[in-house]
Amino acid sequence: MKKLLKLGTAAALATLCGTAHLQAQASMDDPLRDAYYENLKGRKVVFVPVFMGLDLTEGWSKIMARQAKELGYDYEVRNSNFNTAAGAQTLTSLISEKPDVIVVQNPDVQSYAKLLQRAEKAGIHVIQLNMKTNYQTTGFVGADVELIGEKQAEAAVEKCGHSETPGKVLVLAGPPTSPFSAYMLKGYENILNDNPKVNIVSVQSTGDYESSKAKSITQVVLQQHPDLCAILGVWDNTDVGTAAALKEAGKTDQVLVTTSGGGGELACKGLRENMWQYYVSYDVPGQGRDLNALIMAAMQDKNPVGSTKTVLYTPLVTYTPETLGDERCWTLDTLR
Amino acid sequence: MDDHTDNSQAGAQATSRKGPLAAMMGVMGKGGFDQLRIVTLLFLVIFVLYAIILPGFFSVGNLLTLMRTVAVLGILGLGMAVVVIGRGIDLSMIASLAVPSALVLTLAARGYGVVPSLGVGLMMAVAIGLLNGILVAYAEIPSLFTTLAVGIGVAGIGQIGVFDYEIVSWPPVLDGIAWIGRGSIYGIPYSVLAFVVAAIVIDTFLRRTRLGMFCYASGDNPGATRLAGIPLRPVLVLQYIISACVAFFAGMVLAASSASMDTRIFNLTWIYDVILVVVLGGIGLSGGRGGVINVVIGTLLIGTIMNGLTIMNVSFEMQNLVRGLVLLLAVLADSLINPRNEETAQQGDI
Numbered sequence: 001m002k003k004l005l006k007l008g009t010a011a012a013l014a015t016l017c018g019t020a021h022l023q024a025q026a027s028m029d030d031p032l033r034d035a036y037y038e039n040l041k042g043r044k045v046v047f048v049p050v051f052m053g054l055d056l057t058e059g060w061s062k063i064m065a066r067q068a069k070e071l072g073y074d075y076e077v078r079n080s081n082f083n084t085a086a087g088a089q090t091l092t093s094l095i096s097e098k099p100d101v102i103v104v105q106n107p108d109v110q111s112y113a114k115l116l117q118r119a120e121k122a123g124i125h126v127i128q129l130n131m132k133t134n135y136q137t138t139g140f141v142g143a144d145v146e147l148i149g150e151k152q153a154e155a156a157v158e159k160c161g162h163s164e165t166p167g168k169v170l171v172l173a174g175p176p177t178s179p180f181s182a183y184m185l186k187g188y189e190n191i192l193n194d195n196p197k198v199n200i201v202s203v204q205s206t207g208d209y210e211s212s213k214a215k216s217i218t219q220v221v222l223q224q225h226p227d228l229c230a231i232l233g234v235w236d237n238t239d240v241g242t243a244a245a246l247k248e249a250g251k252t253d254q255v256l257v258t259t260s261g262g263g264g265e266l267a268c269k270g271l272r273e274n275m276w277q278y279y280v281s282y283d284v285p286g287q288g289r290d291l292n293a294l295i296m297a298a299m300q301d302k303n304p305v306g307s308t309k310t311v312l313y314t315p316l317v318t319y320t321p322e323t324l325g326d327e328r329c330w331t332l333d334t335l336r
Numbered sequence: 337m338d339d340h341t342d343n344s345q346a347g348a349q350a351t352s353r354k355g356p357l358a359a360m361m362g363v364m365g366k367g368g369f370d371q372l373r374i375v376t377l378l379f380l381v382i383f384v385l386y387a388i389i390l391p392g393f394f395s396v397g398n399l400l401t402l403m404r405t406v407a408v409l410g411i412l413g414l415g416m417a418v419v420v421i422g423r424g425i426d427l428s429m430i431a432s433l434a435v436p437s438a439l440v441l442t443l444a445a446r447g448y449g450v451v452p453s454l455g456v457g458l459m460m461a462v463a464i465g466l467l468n469g470i471l472v473a474y475a476e477i478p479s480l481f482t483t484l485a486v487g488i489g490v491a492g493i494g495q496i497g498v499f500d501y502e503i504v505s506w507p508p509v510l511d512g513i514a515w516i517g518r519g520s521i522y523g524i525p526y527s528v529l530a531f532v533v534a535a536i537v538i539d540t541f542l543r544r545t546r547l548g549m550f551c552y553a554s555g556d557n558p559g560a561t562r563l564a565g566i567p568l569r570p571v572l573v574l575q576y577i578i579s580a581c582v583a584f585f586a587g588m589v590l591a592a593s594s595a596s597m598d599t600r601i602f603n604l605t606w607i608y609d610v611i612l613v614v615v616l617g618g619i620g621l622s623g624g625r626g627g628v629i630n631v632v633i634g635t636l637l638i639g640t641i642m643n644g645l646t647i648m649n650v651s652f653e654m655q656n657l658v659r660g661l662v663l664l665l666a667v668l669a670d671s672l673i674n675p676r677n678e679e680t681a682q683q684g685d686i
Contacts, residue, residue, distance in 0.1 A: 051502065051600060051603075052502075053494060053499070053501055053502030053503075053599075053600075054501060054502055054503065055501055058501065081603065082600055082603040082604075083603065175652075176651065176652055176653055201649075202646075202649045203649065204646065204649070204652065205651065205652030207604065207652065208600070208603070208604055210598065210601065210604065211503075211594045211596060211598055212408070212590060212593070212594045212598070212601075215593065215594050216401075216404075216405035216646075217646055219401045219404065219405060220398070220401055220402075220405070220643060220646045220647060221646070223392065223395070223397050223398045223401045224392050224398075224647055237503050237596075237598070240503075240505065240594060240595050240596045241594040241595075241596075243595070244518070244593065244594050244595045247518075248518055248519065248520075248525075266505070269505075332500070
């Protein structure tokens with residue numbers, strides 16, 4: 001009986017092998033595939049955000065983590081917790097740890113510049129995300145902030161540039177040294193300087209994008225200029241406070257609020273609830289994909305680090321109440 | 337709020353520790369030239385100056401706006417005052433403001449009901465105060481380190497995934513209680529009324545209850561307080577619980593007012609503003625003196641300065657510079673008027 005069983009197994013195995021052999025003859029090996037996956041084994045990508053727990057950083061991180069998991073390399077987040085000194089410390093220790101790629105979100109245009117230069121000298125590819133320093137590294141993925149400013153200013157001109165008296169505009173910027181403040185102001189100027197029909201009455205910083213600060217500034221300025229026409233806001237999360245001030249003053253319908261952000265669920269909620277009427281999204285899912293592409297390019301790059309530099313400005317998407325029906329806003333659950 | 341009785345009390349306590357400036361200014365009046373008077377004078381000068389040079393400053397609308405912008409800061413100052421009077425400091429107040437209220441918003445949004453959510457938030461605030469209090473009173477860790485560590489720990493709760501995002505938006509379920517931070521009655525914003533109510537409650541506690549008196553005693557001379565048979569440690573614990581609960585209340589007002597709770601504010605400079613309001617108003621960091629009126633004056637001065645600077649469109653950096661200078665001057669005045677003596681030095685004040 002045992003003999004019979006052995007014979008049967010052998011026969012079955014032989015049949016299986018035969019079939020496999022037949023199939024192999026009909027297919028081909030992808031010559032790139034093995035080397036591609038092999039190259040990624042044991043590699044490491046570290047993300048140093050300004051702060052986790054925001055729709056932007058959580059979104060980017062989820063997209064990066066997913067690719068790392070699928071392709072089998074390490075991915076890690078080192079949160080600098082809104083503390084520039086802690087972020088610099090993290091970068092310093094990463095320079096000696098030598099991961100393959102550092103993805104960094106800069107708190108301002110200066111603080112990390114020297115460290116990023118040192119990291120590249122140490123052979124680490126550095127990709128700057130959305131907020132860049134004035135030193136160019138292997139890659140930059142992020143919004144063309146000046147263009148966001150221009151788009152917002154154009155919306156303000158359309159609303160406020162028609163009456164006889166100049167339309168009054170309030171600018172709520174971010175932290176003074178942040179690229180988002182400096183470049184966005186440049187964008188506003190590009191449009192508004194040629195437009196005598198619009199008058200910037202106040203430019204104020206919301207500190208570290210504080211919504212309560214945005215609210216109190218808006219309240220004070222509204223008191224001074226009850227005929228305010230538009231507010232150019234810096235970021236959706238901050239402008240929740242701006243909108244709250246307008247709502248309390250009963251001026252939601254009078255004042256146009258423009259803002260920008262990653263296009264998360266807050267973007268659509270704000271439009272639906274009339275918190276803002278013009279929204280420029282830098283599209284986190286799109287940025288995530290660009291970011292992943294640059295990470296892959298960096299890991300396949302055999303040239304000396306820093307010899308190629310790629311800048312990918314994110315295609316911007318504009319949301320208005322008219323386009324709201326499309327519901328393109330993402331949530332962490334819908335990110336794929 | 338009767339400042340005279342309060343000040344004569346503080347004044348009497350301060351007389352024994354007069355510094356060079358106080359001695360110099362002793363001729364100014366019976367109660368001495370204490371910081372409250374300096375600051376009140378400063379406030380009046382700046383106020384009148386602004387009213388003359390800034391168009392639109394002296395209008396009912398702007399004054400209410402001014403009050404509204406500093407209402408939350410003032411409420412926090414009241415909580416801080418209770419702890420500082422007991423010769424402590426509570427650096428975890430911003431965490432107690434942000435995290436329990438963000439928890440309330442999160443729970444309410446997930447459908448746990450308004451009352452249970454508020455209950456959980458309040459319980460969390462009490463737990464934070466209890467933890468601070470026990471570590472300070474029983475483990476005898478200096479309040480500076482205790483509350484700093486507890487604050488960082490509490491602020492981290494959001495980051496371990498309790499909230500989806502660090503910025504939690506106000507859910508429509510809670511709209512029934514949104515009035516505490518939004519809107520106004522007879523033109524007076526509710527947030528200002530919240531400050532007034534909190535001031536009355538804290539003032540009553542400090543001046544009309546036995547426990548309030550114990551707070552002054554514990555700050556003025558802990559050793560003597562214990563010898564007199566007053567339960568010093570429980571009184572200290574109570575102070576931290578009060579400050580955490582006041583912070584929670586301020587958090588709900590802030591969240592209702594800006595339609596979201598940004599838990600990142602722990603990382604900002606808010607806590608310094610709170611200390612600024614308290615110290616500026618003349619509540620000495622060496623404990624045992626001052627009261628609600630000091631917080632009110634401190635808040636009004638800061639509110640006025642900031643309001644004027646915003647109207648003048650002064651930049652953010654410059655506003656910070658002004659605030660820093662004012663704090664420095666306040667601390668300097670405090671150390672001149674209430675100098676550290678051997679007793680306070682040995683008590684290991686903050």
